[in-house]
Amino acid sequence: MIIEWASLVCLALGGLLSMAGGLGLHRFPDFYSRLHAAGLSDTLCVALIMLGLAFQAGLTLVSVKLFLIFAFLYFTNPTASYCLGHAAWRSGLKPYRRGQES
């Protein structure tokens, strides 16, 4: 019962974060802040969803697989965001400042 609830909370939080990320992607003014919204929320939201699913599966091979997926995403996701940001900076895209046209 508790596990059901814990799983539910984790999944709901994860979904909420992912929605927040999407909203940020849509609403933020420039490339860097959008990347921030997408990248940050994605990593945590994946972690929460995986955790929620692992609660559902219990201590089985499935949760080991889920953990592996999480571990790999934990490495790749930040690196991808970093590379995108780095590439944008190197190609001369300036961050947005207040009062300036985007």
Add this chain to the structure above:
Amino acid sequence: MRPDLLLKVLAKFLIPFILIFAFYVQFHGDFSPGGGFQAGVIISAAAVLYVLAFGLELAERGIPLRALQYLSSTGILLYTGVGVACLLKGGNFLDYSVLLDNDVAGQHLGIILIELGVGITVASTLTLIFFTFAHWSRHS
């Protein structure tokens, strides 16, 4: 393209895992979901990651374009070759049962060879496509 340290480290760490997973999908395909096409795509994903991290020159020193072309042809040849081997053994085209004395073993061998052919072709063709596009973008 100036390779990036962080990406290099990550790629070094990830590529072996990607390849292991690809081979798992390839050769475990008759017991669990998977098969040649999926494995080929995963292998070429590893190749793409390698190019992104270490640059096209280094990658082409490893697998030249010409070799990729040969590989993609070889894969198709393996596929049709198995089919024709079935014909020669007295069965219908792609009737793997006749490949070995035992029907089931023959089926097994047949499907593994066929999927291997598919895997080789898909991996080399997708890598070839990526390499060609990468070359193009550098020209213009």
Add this chain to the structure above:
Amino acid sequence: MSLLSIDHLYYWVIVILLMLGMYSMIAKPNLLKKLAGLSIFQSAIFLFYISLGKQTGGTAPIIAPGYDTYANPLPHVLMLTAIVVGVATVALGYALIIRIRDAYDSMEEDQIREQDDQA
């Protein structure tokens, strides 16, 4: 209305995706967007086939103890082939677009038409 019931929901999604893809193929002048539309159109067909194979409560069609309902594997296999075809089509399309841009210095259909008409 049976057409609007939840059973038909995914058909509606598929139809909307088909329409979106076709709109983009026909109405957008940019060749890249046309190709993207084509890709969406094909994906909608994949979804359509996969929805055909669904069995309520079915698992992956590999015989295992404890399961007796399996999803229909045939549509999935068919779509695997269709996905391969789709990948090849899109790759060929991109290659053509690159060569078109080399030749015309543009990826907009109306500008290309103009150049052709002048020649």
Add this chain to the structure above:
Amino acid sequence: MIENHMTIMLVVLPMLAAPLIALLPSKNLSWGLAILTATLQLYLAVNVLLDVQGGTAIHYELGGWAPPWGISYRLDSLNGLMALLVCLINFVCLLYAKASIEAEIPGRKLGLFYATWQLVVTGLLGIVLTGDIFNLFVFLEISSLSTYALIGMGRQRQALMAAFQYLLSGTLGASFFLIGVGLCYAATGTLNMQDLASQIGQSDQPMTLYSGFAFLFTGLLLKAAIYPLHAWLPNVYQFSPQAVSALLSATSTKVALYVVVRCLLDVFGVEFSLSRLFADLLLLAGSLAILFGSLRAIQQTDLKRLLAYSSIAQLGYSVVGLGLLTVTGLSGALVHLFNHGITKAALFMGAGMLALGPGTTLLTRLAGGTHRPWLLLLFLTGGLSLIGFPGTVGFISKWMLALAAIEQGHWWLLVVILLGSLLAILYVWKFIETLYFVPQNPPETSTGPVPGRGMWLACGLLCLAIVYFGLDTRFTLGVAMDAARQLLGVHP
């Protein structure tokens, strides 16, 4: 042993040859292997066609799986005739391609060109021979994808746009076909054509089947460039390399139309699809195609484009024959597919030979073709066949169609057919006059490459075929009648 496997070998041979050709180091070797494959295929095609004469059919089960589950191939008079057409045109076009393609495409690409060509042939023969409707889609896409690549190799830059537009509309057509197949599968649970045919009569979901039918035929008619859906065709035929134009004009749309015939009469069956409405629709589309195509052909200033519009018109005749739904009409339609295939291939080859020097097919630039006097013979034979002059193949099919129209009492159709022939006289005369009877200021001297022996041989073979099959109709017409009787379920 090989006798049992002849059907599948038709498809497997080019599939095996394609990667080998790509691996071969020299262009001559590549071409040699291609022509060797083509010869073997032609031999096989003639043999299987002789085997199925008189109404038997060859069944072949792929992988030893019995039909409703496995993919099966089935060969009867109808697809025997189409297979013969594809193999014949493939052989002749390859003979022609050697000199023609080397003038158009850089040497290092030639290996890939011939490999892609083999894939086109694999796809076309697969479409023709398979008895599984999804397998048909796969082969359709194999042939189309390779076709787009071949078209893109054309010399002018418009070839790229033509290829891209064909890619869009071709894929759209194939996707519609795929949706149709999916709906039929949802209603019947089978993909085997014969099994489908038996299930369709007793299905309890007629609406699903009707929508599947609509999707399927919209897609196929787009692929076959039937009149309102023909927009991709002229550019493709005009700008692709000469040998490719000849191959495509004679095979690809014909094969798509074959699929229409097969699905309409064999899979869905006469009772399901007709609903006289659809047949009348076909009659209307066919007649419009004849008139529109011929009228547009008269306006063209480019030889290959003119021939392309004439192709649209000639496809209309086959559609009309199909819409009539009598044995005479249908056999006329089928034999017209074959006859028009060889005629149009010959004409495109002639256009290619004229264009060898100037590198363009604009009629004004080609005027004064007098430096190739022998070609006049080819243009005359082909042109007369387009018009439907007695003694050429075009006469036979039009005669059959006219007979069928009279049988059914469709006098207006007879008028359309005759009007089509009249218009054909106009456009045929237009290009023959411009090419040979307009005095040219300084005739474009043949500075470019000279036509090779293979080109002359290919043209000569096709001219002979046009006249021979126009005089001795026992073979082609006999097979077509057989096929029509089987399709309509009429016993002689």
